[in-house]
Amino acid sequence: MISSGRHPKKAIAEAIKHAREQGLIVIERHGGHRWGVIVCMRCKGRFSVWCTPRVPENDAAKIHRFCARHRECS
Structure with missing residues (x-):
């Protein structure tokens, strides 16, 4: 099943939203x-x-940790 920009697992979808807010590309x-x-x-x-x-x-x-490590980059 192909999603339309949203991950099927709620916790990961929220982490991806946080990554986008940090300026990372998804x-x-x-x-x-x-x-x-x-x-x-x-x-x-x-x-x-x-x-x-x-x-x-x-x-x-793990996504949140990746965002924290790359906060200064973006």
């Missing part, structure tokens, strides 16, 4: 189990977002 590109990628345009850092994580809250926390 590219929704489905391939296998990957939902998309979060990219820091200044340092070219990338974080893959998976569609079917075992524990969505853990992946959401």
Whole structure:
């Protein structure tokens, strides 16, 4: 099932929204189990977002950590 810009897991969808607010680029590109990628345009850092994580809250926390590490970049 292809979504229209929103991740199917609520915790991850909120983390992606936070990443967008921080100025990071979110590219929704489905391939296998990957939902998309979060990219820091200044340092070219990338974080893959998976569609079917075992524990969505853990992946959401990883997205928040990625945002915190790249806060100064954006």
